[in-house]
Every structure is written in structure tokens, then in C-alpha cells.
Amino acid sequence: MTNGSNMSKQEWLESVYGPAVARNKERQDRFETTSEIEIDPLYDPSDVTESEFASKVGYPARYPFTRGVQPTMYRGRLWTMRQYAGFASAEETNRRYQYLLEQGQTGLSMAFDLPTQTGYDSDAPLALGEVGKVGVPVAHVEDMAIVFDGIDLAKVSTSMTINATASILLAYYIAVARREGVPTKELRGTVQNDILKEYIARGTYIYPPAPSMRLITDLFEYCATETPAWNTISISGYHMREAGSTAAQEIAFTIADAIAYVDAAIAAGLKVDDFGPQLSFFFVAQSNLLEEVAKYRAARRLWAKIMVERFGSENPRSQMLRFHTQTAGVTLTAQQPDNNVVRSTLQALAAVLGGTQSLHVNSKDEALALPSEDAVTLSLRTQQVLAYESGVTDTVDPLAGSYFVEAMTDKLEEEARAYIERIDKMGGAVRAIENGFPQQEIGDASYKYQTQVESRERTVVGVNSFTSGDETPMEILRINPEETKRQVDRLERVRRERDGHKAQATLEHLEAVAKSSDNSMPAIIDCVEAGATTGEICDVLRGVFGMHKELLVV
Amino acid sequence: MTTATAPARVLIAKPGLDGHDRGAKVVARALRDAGFEVIYTGIRQTPEMIVQAAVQEDVDAIGLSILSGAHLDLLPAIVNGLRENGLDIPVFSGGIIPKEDYEALKEMGITAIFGPGTSLKDIVDFTREVTGTPSPED
Numbered sequence: 001m002t003n004g005s006n007m008s009k010q011e012w013l014e015s016v017y018g019p020a021v022a023r024n025k026e027r028q029d030r031f032e033t034t035s036e037i038e039i040d041p042l043y044d045p046s047d048v049t050e051s052e053f054a055s056k057v058g059y060p061a062r063y064p065f066t067r068g069v070q071p072t073m074y075r076g077r078l079w080t081m082r083q084y085a086g087f088a089s090a091e092e093t094n095r096r097y098q099y100l101l102e103q104g105q106t107g108l109s110m111a112f113d114l115p116t117q118t119g120y121d122s123d124a125p126l127a128l129g130e131v132g133k134v135g136v137p138v139a140h141v142e143d144m145a146i147v148f149d150g151i152d153l154a155k156v157s158t159s160m161t162i163n164a165t166a167s168i169l170l171a172y173y174i175a176v177a178r179r180e181g182v183p184t185k186e187l188r189g190t191v192q193n194d195i196l197k198e199y200i201a202r203g204t205y206i207y208p209p210a211p212s213m214r215l216i217t218d219l220f221e222y223c224a225t226e227t228p229a230w231n232t233i234s235i236s237g238y239h240m241r242e243a244g245s246t247a248a249q250e251i252a253f254t255i256a257d258a259i260a261y262v263d264a265a266i267a268a269g270l271k272v273d274d275f276g277p278q279l280s281f282f283f284v285a286q287s288n289l290l291e292e293v294a295k296y297r298a299a300r301r302l303w304a305k306i307m308v309e310r311f312g313s314e315n316p317r318s319q320m321l322r323f324h325t326q327t328a329g330v331t332l333t334a335q336q337p338d339n340n341v342v343r344s345t346l347q348a349l350a351a352v353l354g355g356t357q358s359l360h361v362n363s364k365d366e367a368l369a370l371p372s373e374d375a376v377t378l379s380l381r382t383q384q385v386l387a388y389e390s391g392v393t394d395t396v397d398p399l400a401g402s403y404f405v406e407a408m409t410d411k412l413e414e415e416a417r418a419y420i421e422r423i424d425k426m427g428g429a430v431r432a433i434e435n436g437f438p439q440q441e442i443g444d445a446s447y448k449y450q451t452q453v454e455s456r457e458r459t460v461v462g463v464n465s466f467t468s469g470d471e472t473p474m475e476i477l478r479i480n481p482e483e484t485k486r487q488v489d490r491l492e493r494v495r496r497e498r499d500g501h502k503a504q505a506t507l508e509h510l511e512a513v514a515k516s517s518d519n520s521m522p523a524i525i526d527c528v529e530a531g532a533t534t535g536e537i538c539d540v541l542r543g544v545f546g547m548h549k550e551l552l553v554v
Numbered sequence: 555m556t557t558a559t560a561p562a563r564v565l566i567a568k569p570g571l572d573g574h575d576r577g578a579k580v581v582a583r584a585l586r587d588a589g590f591e592v593i594y595t596g597i598r599q600t601p602e603m604i605v606q607a608a609v610q611e612d613v614d615a616i617g618l619s620i621l622s623g624a625h626l627d628l629l630p631a632i633v634n635g636l637r638e639n640g641l642d643i644p645v646f647s648g649g650i651i652p653k654e655d656y657e658a659l660k661e662m663g664i665t666a667i668f669g670p671g672t673s674l675k676d677i678v679d680f681t682r683e684v685t686g687t688p689s690p691e692d
Contacts, residue, residue, distance in 0.1 A: 114571035114622055118598075126600065129627025130571050203573015203597045243576045330576070334670040367670045368652050369623070443579055450580045454674055463671040476652055479623065550596040554582050 009044045017041055033291040035248035037411050043403035056301070057406065060396045064304040066297050066409070067397040068355040069320040074393035078106075079351075080358035081383045082159060084326065086111035086136035087370050088483040090146035093136040097151060099373065103380055108189075109159045109360060110147070111135030112169070117204040119165050119538025122487045131484045134370070135161075139487070140494045140533045144172035145179070154182045158189035159234070159324065159358070164206040166193035167219050167521055168537050171528045174227070178529075190231035190280055190324070193219060196257040196429055197236050199548070200438045201243040206538060209430050211545035215520060216261060217268040220275040222521035232275065233261060234324060236282040240438065242330050244446020247286070247295045248412050252419030253429075253438045254281065255302060259420070260429040262311055272311045276318025285347035285354075286328045292347070293399055294408035296323070296354030302413050325351035326360040332367040336462035337474060340364035345382050352386055353399055359383055369476040439553040491533065498531030506530040507540050514544040562614040562685035567595040567604045569632060572622035577648055581617060584674040585681060589690075601628055605635035608643070614685045617677075618647040625651050625659065633663035644684040648672065 004012075031039040040047075058064060061071040070076060083100055085108075086093045097108055112135040115127035121139045122131045131137050138144050153176065162169045170191050174184055195212040198205040205212065216233065223232045237245075237254035245253065258279065265275050283299065286292055303321040307313040327347040332340045341364050348361045361379040363371030371379070392398060399405045426432045433439070452458040459465045506527040513523040527537050566582040568575055575597055586592045593611050595604065608616055616636075618629060625647070633645055647659070648668040656667050665684065668677055682689050 118571050120571075126571065128570075128631075129624030130622055133623035134572075198573070201573075203575065204571075244580075332670075368650065443583075446576050447580055447583050450584075450674060460671075464673070473653055478652075550598075552594060552596050554579050554586075554592075554594045 009042065009046050012042070033247065033408070034286065034288055035246040035291070035412065035415060037248070037408070037415065043407050045403065047403050047407040053406075056410070057400055063308070063316065063319060064301040065320055066301045067400055069300070069322055069357075073355060073396040074352070074387075075396070078387045078393065079356050080107040080157065081105050081380060081387075082107040082109040082324070082358045082360055083376055083380055084109040084111050084161065084360045085376065086113075087134075087477070088132040088136070088479050089487050090136060090138070090143045091486070092132075092483060094147050094149050094151075096373070096376075097147070100376070100380065101151070101156075103377060104384065105380055107157045107159065107358060108151075110161065112160070112162055113137045114204070115139075116169070116534055117162060117165060119206050119534060119542070121533050121535030122484070122491050124535055131487060132479050137487050138169060138172060138534065139491050140531060141172050141175045141528050142490065142494055143487075144169075145176050148176055152182075153177045153180060154186050156188075159192075160190065161192050163192050163195050163198050163202070163204055164212065165534060165538065166191040167215055167524050168528065168534055170219065170223075170230075171521070171525045174525060175529050184227050186229065187227050188229045190234050191219070192236060192282070193233040194236045194257065194282075196260060196433060197239050197253075199433045200240055200253065201442065202239040203550075205548045207541065207545040208548045209434070211514075211541075212548075213261075213264045213430070214268075217265045217270065218520045220265050220278070221268070221270055221519055223278060224270070224274050228278070230278065231280040231322075232278045234280045234282045235261065238282050238284045238326055240442055241284040241286065242328065243442050244449060245438075245442045246445055247288070247291050248415035249419065249438075249441060249445065250283065251295060251299045251302065251412060251416035252423070254283070255299065255306065255416065256420050256423040256429040256432070258303070259306065259310070262307075263428065266311070272307070272313050273315040273318050276307065276311075276313055276315060279318070280357075281321055281323035283323055283325055284328050285325045285351040285356075287331055287343055287346055289346060289350045289353075290399075290402075290405055291408060291412075292350035293354045294405050294412050296351070296356070297397075297400075297405070297409045298413040298416065299323075300355075301409070302416055322357045324358045324360070325354075325356040327351075327362045329362055329366060332362060332364070333460065333463050334367040335471060336468060337364045337367065337471070339462050340367070341378065341382070344379065345386075348382060348386055349390070349392070352390075352392055355397060365474050365476055368474065369478070372475060372477045374475075434551070436551050436553040439551070443553060494531055495533070503527070503530045503532045503536075507532055507536060510537065511540050511544060514541055561589050561591045562681070562687050563591045563593065563611060564681060564685070565593045565595065565604070565608050565611060565613040565616045567599050567607065567616065567618055568597040569599050569601060569604060569618055569620055569628040570622050570624045571598060572620055572624070573597050574621040574649075575619070577621075578617075578619035581619070581648065581674070581677055584678060585617075588678045588682075590681065590685075590687070601631035601635050604632050605639060605641075608636060608641055609639050613643065615643055615681055616645045617681075618645065619649045620647065620651070621649040623650065625649070626655060629659055629664055630662040637663075646677075646680065646684075648677075
């Protein structure tokens with residue numbers, strides 16, 4: 001019998017593994033990742049080309065950034081712990097932010113309600129039932145001022161999940177900072193501002209793609225000089241993956257969207273290295289731990305190469321894929337909700353091992369409602385345990401060199417690149433979306449996943465296996481209807497007490513700017529400083545730009 | 555189902571401003587694969603739009619998916635609109651709806667609520683039952 005120490009992988013497969021499987025079948029005929037990449041029983045040095053290791057993997061803070069974007073990673077500074085929050089009213093949201101900061105959270109992440117996200121005031125007929133439900137309503141600058149009451153905008157960094165109305169919400173934030181005497185150059189944070197994935201998966205678009213892209217590049221241009229420390233976009237794979245995509249599709253569709261934004265900005269006359277350093281990304285952390293770690297590493301490498309090879313970037317800051325991570329909402333189960341704590345911990349670990357810059361950990365009750373304060377605290381504690389007790393923060397990119405992780409990183413990059421080539425052939429992400437391509441791919445993948453759960457080919461603990469009958473109901477967060485009333489009362493007061501002529505004049509000016517090719521940001525800031533509301537500003541823009549009509553892909 | 559050649563028609567709709575359509579689309583596909591004729595409205599439908607679609611499409615059942623928490627306002631508006639138009643058809647819903655709201659929604663006229671983790675088979679079986687569609691095994 002051959003000694004193990006001088007055996008090749010092939011010999012081992014034939015002489016040891018093969019006979020063992022012939023005697024006892026494995027648990028599955030085929031093992032694969034969510035991206036349908038087949039997983040071998042074993043990986044060894046033959047799966048990683050030694051000569052390519054240096055160029056493919058390299059070193060942290062060096063091109064192609066596979067190992068991370070900072071030289072010291074978490075040895076220097078931990079990721080930003082940023083729990084996504086916002087509900088009921090500006091006052092309630094301010095209280096939650098103050099609480100999270102007291103508990104050791106290091107950044108804020110604003111969730112807005114759907115009327116704010118889709119450009120309607122809290123008293124609009126379309127806002128019925130939606131005010132304060134999935135986030136905070138911000139209908140005018142006074143709401144934003146209340147949300148940040150007692151919070152120093154010069155010190156905190158604030159991420160806003162806002163897309164179609166991103167310019168308006170950033171304008172409110174700038175207006176509040178100006179009032180408080182905080183120089184806008186010091187403002188740190190992010191607006192999501194990623195409309196393309198809204199057409200694909202998340203659904204809070206307002207205008208058609210072309211004018212939406214113009215609003216985005218206007219914001220890039222404005223922020224490049226006025227708020228240089230602000231991330232002007234968070235190009236998001238999260239929602240596409242939540243809608244059902246695979247990991248490879250998540251990388252591919254996100255980077256294809258990113259390419260479209262860079263193309264649009266260049267077409268608008270901007271230089272890649274002027275706005276490139278302010279681009280940021282957002283991915284999910286799903287439960288397949290090693291595939292996820294490989295995903296972040298592959299995405300970093302692919303983006304760096306694209307910025308250099310396709311766009312000729314010379315500034316390393318533009319080539320670094322910096323990203324936020326959120327654990328996977330779709331994996332949360334209403335059954336046996338305590339299991340969600342375990343799922344989220346595993347997912348958060350993937351994000352940390354993958355080198356995330358900031359993290360949100362979902363709460364166990366979110367398959368039922370917005371998270372309660374206790375549940376959110378546990379999510380923050382999960383981050384703190386990972387950060388201070390797990391030890392995974394003590395060295396950079398600890399899984400590098402794992403034969404499996406490196407092979408999977410290569411494979412995911414390859415698969416994502418193939419998708420991007422297909423999208424290029426279609427004429428880019430905007431055209432692909434207009435043709436329903438990513439929507440169809442995601443729909444197919446999500447339906448396949450669900451049929452696998454149905455047939456128990458895929459196990460979901462507590463749902464299709466290991467079930468335990470009736471569950472004890474959890475205490476969940478409920479939105480007090482009085483908060484909506486308070487919100488609407490304030491909106492009416494703001495409309496009454498502002499200088500109506502001035503507000504009207506700024507809105508008319510915005511209309512003229514929207515019809516021209518001038519940058520829309522200064523005009524939007526004038527509107528919000530004159531007391532114009534989210535709904536009023538969007539009504540003007542809807543009038544000029546029209547509204548997007550959903551392409552139905554089922 | 556009244557005859558073997560005319561499958562029952564089901565409207566799947568997304569009321570309100572909520573854009574989470576994974577569940578609605580998966581259910582639409584499952585019902586279509588089970589032989590129903592499915593009409594999917596897309597997202598951002600007002601109660602009036604959904605009632606109008608139900609009337610125009612002459613559907614036999616309606617499935618509503620809502621994850622935004624606006625269910626207590628929007629679902630009754632739809633049920634009432636259907637009644638005002640003389641449509642007495644089963645309306646079921648799914649999404650993120652706390653258990654403690656189930657009773658109130660049923661009193662308002664929602665026939666069934668399918669929460670997270672529901673198997674597609676349960677929804678298909680339910681739809682067959684309420685539309686009088688025999689299952690293929692029968």
C-alpha cells in the first residue's frame with residue numbers, strides 16, 4: 001500500500017477515496033455550492049497554481065487586493081458595527097440611534113420608510129399604512145434634524161439606504177450639517193444611490209433608467225468636491241441575492257451595475273480617478289461560509305482588474321472594492337426563531353473572514369417584524385463577540401492559502417466574469433435590465449431553490465426538517481399609530497410655517513435645472529433649505545422625467 | 555375548475571409600496587406549474603388597482619403578498635373593494651405578517667394567511683380546494 005506522504009491527489013482519489021465511496025455511498029451524489037459549482041471531496045496544492053499565487057492573491061492593500069484593502073485590516077481598526085435601523089418617527093428613530101451608540105455601535109445606518117424611498121409625503125394617499133413601517137419617514141429637513149438631534153455629524157458616519165430619492169436625503173443631511181456649523185467636507189457616510197438593482201430586485205425606483213442615471217452622476221460630481229469623505233454609492237448585490245440569485249450572480253450583476261455607473265460618469269465628463277475612490281459596495285453574508293469568504297475575495301480581485309484593465313484607473317483607492325455586509329434576511333425563519341441567532345453568527349463570521357469594512361447582523365425576530373430593542377442588542381453583541389473574542393481579527397485574510405478557498409475564489413471570479421461578458425454583449429447592465437435578463441436569472445434560481453426546499457433536497461432546520469410543532473410567540477415591535485399622526489402633524493406645520501413663495505421658487509428652479517443638463521444637486525439643496533418636502537421635489541422630477549414602468553418577469 | 559379545459563384563474567398581487575417580490579413570483583410560478591392560469595400584477599399596486607384587475611381578469615381567487623407591515627390598512631381595503639364590486643372570491647395572503655394579526659385579518663375577510671416557511675404544496679392544495687380544482691391524483 002502506498003504511503004500517504006508520497007501520494008498524488010489522483011492516486012488518493014483512485015486508491016483510497018474511490019474504494020471507500022464504493023463501499024459506503026456519500027450523503028449526496030453531488031456536492032455543490034449555491035452557484036452550482038461542484039465541490040471536490042478534497043483540495044490540495046494541485047488545485048492552486050503556485051506560480052499564480054503571487055499575482056492572484058498577493059498582499060493586503062496591494063493590487064489586486066484579493067487579501068483586503070487595508071494593510072493591517074482588523075489589527076489596526078475593527079470593521080464599523082452598523083445596525084440598520086429606523087422606524088415609526090424621527091423621534092423614535094433618534095432614541096434608537098442614541099441607544100445603539102451608547103451600546104458601542106460605531107456607525108449609523110438609516111432605514112427609511114417606503115413613502116420616503118419612493119418619493120411621497122407621509123400624508124399622500126399612496127402612503128396609506130406605510131408611514132414609519134419599514135423605516136423612518138423623512139419628509140422635510142426638520143425630520144432629519146430631529147433624527148440627528150444630539151448626535152455630532154462631524155464624528156458619526158452615517159449610511160443611508162436610499163436610492164431613487166438619494167439626492168434629496170443627502171441634501172437634508174447636508175442642510176442639517178450646515179445649520180450646525182459642521183463643514184460638509186468632514187461629513188462621512190454613504191448613500192446607497194444604486195438604482196439599477198432597484199429595477200432588478202428591490203423595487204423602490206421612481207423614474208426611468210436614463211434620468212435616474214443622470215441624478216446619480218450629478219451626485220458623484222457634486223460630492224467629489226463638496227463631500228469628499230462621503231461614499232456616493234453603495235453598489236449592491238445584497239438585494240439580488242436576497243431575491244434568489246446565486247453567489248456568482250451576486251458578484252456578476254453587482255459588478256456589471258458598477259461598470260454601468262462608471263461608464264455613465266465617464267460619459268458625463270468625469271474622470272475615473274476623480275469619483276472612483278468614493279464608490280463602495282454592499283454584499284450579503286449567506287450561510288455557506290467558505291463560498292461566501294471566497295465570494296468577497298473574488299469580488300475584490302475582479303473589481304480591481306476591471307478598474308485597471310477596462311477603465312485605466314491609476315489611483316489604487318479607485319481599485320479597492322470596499323464593502324458593507326449584512327447577514328441574509330431570507331435565511332431567517334419564523335419557526336424556531338432562536339436558530340436565527342446561530343445562522344446570523346455564522347454569516348457574520350463569513351463577512352469578517354472575507355474582510356468586510358462594515359457589518360449589520362440581522363435579528364432573530366425579523367421573519368415576523370422589525371427587530372425589537374432586545375433583539376438588536378443581541379445582534380450588536382454578536383458582532384462584539386466576533387470582534388473581541390473569536391481571535392479571527394488578529395491576522396489579515398486568515399483563510400488565504402486554503403486550497404479550497406483559493407480554488408473557490410478562482411472559480412467564482414471565472415463564473416462572474418462569464419456573466420459580465422454576456423451582459424457586455426447585450427450592451428451593458430442597463431440594456432440587460434430592460435430586457436429582463438438578470439430578473440429572469442434570479443427568478444429561475446429562486447424557484448429552483450424553493451423546489452429544492454419542497455423536495456427536502458435542501459434542508460432548512462426547523463422548517464422542512466427537525467420541526468418541533470407549536471412555537472411560543474415572541475414579543476415583537478409594533479409601530480404606534482400615534483407616531484404617524486405626529487409625523488403628519490409636523491409635515492402640515494412645516495408646510496404652513498415656511499415661506500411658501502420661496503419654496504415654490506426653488507421648486508420651479510429645480511424644474512428648469514431638471515430640464516437642462518446642469519447638476520441637480522445644488523438646486524435640490526436649495527429646495528430642502530426652503531422647506532420643500534420629499535413629495536414635492538419628487539413631483540417636480542416625476543413631471544420632467546416620467547415614471548418607470550415595471551417589466552414583468554415571472 | 556369548472557371544466558377540464560378551463561383552468562381556474564388566480565391573481566397574484568403586491569399591494570402597497572413594498573418591492574419584495576420573491577415570494578409572490580415563486581408562488582405565481584408554483585401555481586402556474588400546478589395548472590392554474592396566473593395573472594401577476596407586479597409591485598406597487600393600490601387596492602383600487604388590484605380590485606380592478608380582479609374584476610377585469612374575472613379571477614377565481616386572489617393571493618396578496620405584503621412584507622412592509624401595511625397589511626392591516628391595505629388588505630381590508632382590497633377585500634372591501636371586491637365586495638363593493640360584487641366579487642365574492644377567496645383572498646389569501648402571505649409575507650411578513652405577525653401571528654397576532656391573523657385573527658383580525660380573517661375577520662376582515664382574508665380566507666387564509668401563509669406565513670414564512672409555508673410549503674408551496676400547501677398553497678397549491680389550498681388554491682385547488684377553494685377554486686374547486688381537482689388535484690391531478692384524484
